[in-house]
Amino acid sequence: MLNQRSQQLFHQAQQLIPGGVNSPVRAWQSVGLTPSFIARAQGATIYDVDDQAYVDFVGSWGPMILGHAHPQVVAAVQQATGQGTSFGAPTSGEVELARLLIEAVPGLEMVRLVSSGTEAAMSALRLARGYTGRAKIIKFDGGYHGHADTLLVQAGSGILTQGIPGSPGIPAAIAGLTISVPYNDLDAVQQAISQNLGEIAALIVEPVAGNMGVVAPEPGFLPELRQLCDEHDIVLIFDEVITGFRVAWEGAQGRYRVTPDLTCLGKIIGGGLPVGAYGGRREIMAQMAPSGPIYQAGTLSGNPLAVAAGLATLKLLRQPGVYQALEDKGRVLETEIKQLAAQAGVPVWVNRVGSMLTLFFTSRPVKNLVDAQSSDLASFQRFFRGMLAQGIYLPPSQFEAWFISLAHSPEHLATTLAAIRQVWSET
Numbered sequence: 001m002l003n004q005r006s007q008q009l010f011h012q013a014q015q016l017i018p019g020g021v022n023s024p025v026r027a028w029q030s031v032g033l034t035p036s037f038i039a040r041a042q043g044a045t046i047y048d049v050d051d052q053a054y055v056d057f058v059g060s061w062g063p064m065i066l067g068h069a070h071p072q073v074v075a076a077v078q079q080a081t082g083q084g085t086s087f088g089a090p091t092s093g094e095v096e097l098a099r100l101l102i103e104a105v106p107g108l109e110m111v112r113l114v115s116s117g118t119e120a121a122m123s124a125l126r127l128a129r130g131y132t133g134r135a136k137i138i139k140f141d142g143g144y145h146g147h148a149d150t151l152l153v154q155a156g157s158g159i160l161t162q163g164i165p166g167s168p169g170i171p172a173a174i175a176g177l178t179i180s181v182p183y184n185d186l187d188a189v190q191q192a193i194s195q196n197l198g199e200i201a202a203l204i205v206e207p208v209a210g211n212m213g214v215v216a217p218e219p220g221f222l223p224e225l226r227q228l229c230d231e232h233d234i235v236l237i238f239d240e241v242i243t244g245f246r247v248a249w250e251g252a253q254g255r256y257r258v259t260p261d262l263t264c265l266g267k268i269i270g271g272g273l274p275v276g277a278y279g280g281r282r283e284i285m286a287q288m289a290p291s292g293p294i295y296q297a298g299t300l301s302g303n304p305l306a307v308a309a310g311l312a313t314l315k316l317l318r319q320p321g322v323y324q325a326l327e328d329k330g331r332v333l334e335t336e337i338k339q340l341a342a343q344a345g346v347p348v349w350v351n352r353v354g355s356m357l358t359l360f361f362t363s364r365p366v367k368n369l370v371d372a373q374s375s376d377l378a379s380f381q382r383f384f385r386g387m388l389a390q391g392i393y394l395p396p397s398q399f400e401a402w403f404i405s406l407a408h409s410p411e412h413l414a415t416t417l418a419a420i421r422q423v424w425s426e427t
């Protein structure tokens with residue numbers, strides 16, 4: 001048995017941890033396999049506890065844009081560790097990271113660090129509600145903004161993969177404050193606003209959807225959202241936990257030239273350590289305690305190790321040519337996959353923005369959740385298993401993004417494409 005140690009560990013884990021995992025997307029339920037337990041990783045390669053090596057396109061679900069264990073990030077964390085791991089008091093690194101984030105991301109005038117993307121989105125919504133004095137929010141079907149109560153309505157990622165429409169434990173009164181509409185559907189947004197005039201505090205959107213698989217915004221979608229929010233005094237929140245520093249140095253808001261009122265960040269800005277951030281217009285951010293009355297706090301917020309890893313990562317990403325290199329790698333993969341699919345006669349649709357990509361097993365363009373759900377999940381499962389057997393580690397769900405890193409070399413891409421050719425030649 002190739003993955004004997006993983007099987008043993010999963011058996012033990014299931015007795016001790018619900019479902020054997022600390023986040024549902026890790027359980028590989030939708031592909032019907034035992035998850036690989038990971039021992040270590042370097043660059044674009046991840047090694048499981050049975051010492052199998054894989055080319056990794058999960059990248060810890062987004063943060064590892066430099067590849068794993070980048071020497072400069074490792075050195076920064078080692079140095080920070082020697083100086084103490086947490087103080088519960090301000091540090092100079094937090095000021096430096098805040099300055100870097102504000103310089104890079106157009107919508108940020110002030111920013112607060114938290115410990116996860118969930119916290120960032122939850123706090124941004126509380127702020128929007130406190131600032132506007134309104135209760136309702138609009139989100140998009142298949143959008144995932146972490147697991148806060150208000151946001152687990154028609155959500156993507158693990159909840160979509162597992163086919164859970166909502167989640168028990170969320171009071172109906174809370175879920176009822178969330179209006180979810182189809183992505184890329186401006187008429188639906190307009191209608192939701194008209195039916196709830198003066199009641200919508202915020203509209204939260206992934207400017208490139210990444211949690212129902214990758215779905216790009218249609219031309220005009222983001223600018224029109226900006227305009228509708230302006231007309232109705234709604235706080236526009238871009239959830240850039242995935243796209244921030246991924247699709248451009250300035251994030252998706254720079255790439256698409258639409259500036260939100262508030263932005264949520266996470267993943268890359270912590271270089272692989274737990275982090276999140278939310279920020280935006282000074283006038284709104286000043287409402288947060290202690291400068292204002294809206295409360296949010298955290299013992300480990302701005303943790304020195306996460307800040308050190310984040311700073312080291314961002315300084316490397318700031319170098320010229322980085323985002324062009326990521327774009328080029330993404331383009332090669334997209335173009336070649338489409339060619340292989342055409343040659344093999346496999347009906348697929350590939351969505352890509354920069355270094356985020358999803359291969360949907362449908363021939364129909366994927367512009368929203370309903371399109372994404374037209375994918376043939378049995379074909380995805382066969383593909384995932386075949387790729388794993390060929391040494392390629394993909395997200396174990398049709399509804400997630402592949403993440404390409406700077407560590408993916410032309411050889412890694414060629415190996416991946418050869419694996420796809422092999423898998424499709426067997427079907």
Ligand code: HOZ
Nearest residue numbers: 023025061157158211400
């Ligand atoms: N939801 C993230 C993937 N789209 C990964 C975080 C997680 O749920 O574990």
